[in-house]
Amino acid sequence: MTITVNGQEHTFSESNTVLDVLTQLNxxxxxxxxxxxxxxxxxxxxxxxxxxxxxxxxxxxxxxxGG
Known part of the structure; x- marks a missing residue:
């Protein structure tokens, strides 16, 4: 599965949810x-x-x- 994260494509083998992607990206x-x-x-x-x-x-x- 290919998901674009912040403009960059990433390929994940087992990413079913947003949390799965966030976990794999630490x-x-x-x-x-x-x-x-x-x-x-x-x-x-x-x-x-x-x-x-x-x-x-x-x-x-x-x-x-910031300020």
Whole structure:
């Protein structure tokens, strides 16, 4: 399955959910991130339930401090 993450294509053999992809990319336990699947925000509570299809696009946004 090919999923585009932040503009880069990644191939995953077993990625069924957003959480699976985040886990494989070592992003799942980082605080301060937001995820969009095909331009729709996915609440953290739904990461494990959001099913993926070949060709989906995920955007991972990391919060940062600033002023």
């Amino acid at each position: 992003q799942h336990d980082q605080g301060g991130i937001a995820v969009a699947l095909n331009d729709c925000v996915v609440p953290k509570s739904n990461w494990n339930n959001s099913q993926l299809s070949d060709g989906d696009k995920i955007l991972i946004i990391k919060a940062s401090q």
